[in-house]
Amino acid sequence: MTATVLQQPSGVAALRRPRARRAAGLLGLGALVVAVVVLSVTVGSRDVAWQDVWAALGGASDGFDRGAVAKRIPRTFLAVLAGAALGVSGAVMQGVTRNPLADPGILGVNMGASLAVVTGIAYFGLSTATGYIWWAIAGACVTAVVVYAIGSAGRGGATPLKLALAGAAVSAALASFVSAVVLGRNDIAGGVRSWQIGGVGGGTAESVSTVLPFLVAGFLLCLLSAQALNSLALGDDLAAGLGERVAVARGSAALGATVLCGAATAVTGPIGFVGLVVPHACRMLIGPDHRWLLPYSALTGAVLLTLADVVGRVVARPAEIDVGIITALIGAPVFIAIVRRQKVRAL
Template sequence: METVDTGRASAETEARRRGAEVLEDPSAAPRRPGPDPARRRRLRVLALALGIALVLLVALASLLVGAKSVGPHAAWDALAGRPGTADARFVRAMRLPRTGLGLAAGGALGLAGALMQALTRNPLADPGILGVNAGAAAAVVVAIGFAGLTTFTGYVWFALAGAAAVTGLVHLIGAAGAGGATPARLVLAGTAVAAALTALTSTVLLMRPDVFDAFRFWTVGSLAGRDAGTLWQVLPFLAAGVLLAGVSAGPLDVMAIGDEGAAALGARVRVTRLLVVVAVTLLCGAVTAAVGPVAFVGLAVPHLARAVAGPDHRWIFAHATVLGALLLLGADVLGRAVARPAELEVGIVTAFLGAPALIALTRRPRRRRS
């Protein structure tokens, strides 16, 4: 406790000293007043409410649009649980689980991306950087080639186990040596393990063409063909990941100043880092298991969330969850609409939408800090 108090006093002294230097420097530019906290809070709430409204509209479109168009009455009967017409039964059996899985998967990927970028303090970090996607893909190849599984409900458990095992291995490698599992070590370990697993997966696919035929439908990233059972299988893992993300939001705000400064202010850096790694594994692993690897959602969405929410990670996580759900489900609806009566897989559409958005964000001029 004495060490924490000493560190806090040193940090406050350094801050006062720097402030005094700025005041004494006649060449320093005058500081403009910061934004009103109440106004910023109102903007955050308004943006979040607008995002939720857009998600509801896209969800409605997801129930109505596809190779077979249905009317609003059929969608309402399906939502209300009434027997209704054949269209209502079709919506309840096919469109409703697909819509729910799209919302859950998109929100989880957006939240996982925000967690990963906050942990590594790297705006280009992606949930797959810990090897989660590579571990899930390797496990799916094993499930198809050696366990004889051919259904998505069978893939889910293998993919989840593979994602969890690889994340644990990456954390053990990153934690070896002095200093523990720093963000840089985790990134390097995840990249190395992912490269090795990708090579292993490619080898098996080249040697077993029958495995490749089944694997290619999973690896493109799609919501098609998933039933309500797949959604219910992954929901507990997603709920646990969201809970861990909420617990980690406050400590991540403190860790933004650096590990040493955060530790001096009383933050439990290693515990927070471990919680974030577990949360990313649960969120990204469950989604990858259910729908396959989907690109750009976890990379692009946190940038949009930070632009709206500011530096507070509680707001960033909330906006990233809503925007992720909006992007993924919107991409799925767009893929069904533009290629009717066929459809473009959601992983392809998110790549087309996410790449230009990310380029626009990187080319946007940064605001000068006042």
């Protein structure tokens, strides 16, 4: 009798163990974010002593080292926010489309945001950070709708292969339009080409504070859609049978992902492969449950982009390599590996 009372139900124990491990993993990733933030502030084309870091945090900007730290702090926060946004955006896009190759860059969403910003600069006198963000979000939303419409045409609906091909075709067309807009405008060509590479070197306190509300709204939309994404992974019919309004769930999740992608692109330029690499890495660690996958993707994306920025600062001292180039070098081999795997044709 006593043994029966003390025995714990095996199902409850089995559920608690994964939750404890996942929670511990989140704490570990949070600590890793703090570590790379410290690394980003202290390491770069010129290493900075701790006393200068503390002085800069206290508001002092006199001297070369303290001035460098004062510039690195908003740059680091921008890298953390943009990496988290792109990681979550990629995870949500993969969940919405059930496509393991979905990524803001591969599906053309980044390039749509880029074309909107470049068009606004060239023809409508766009010059403010807030204006960039609104135009980028609008361009990202229109592009996402166009790509999904093209990928859904024909027999079989929106298959992973058709969506990837549609995204690649639309992205190539939009890149040509960007070049066409910039070609006749020498006054903006230099700045636009530099911005198109993708980087966080221009991050300022103003740009961080401007983009933060948009990112918070996007994060909230995505997190609130986590349970619906789990249902959508079972298929539209089963999701509807579980009580989900499939069109609403897919639309709200896609909107959150597009807002994150558009806002991040507006302030950093189009940075590719973060939204592809990060969700796959997190999915291998903790499984497909979006209630855990999205927070993991946010923290892992923040670590990846911030660390890539640090690497870009130190590998070619005293010059810098933009973070978009570093993430492309990391992401391209991963993309090839995913394409070659036969097991990931759909999520």
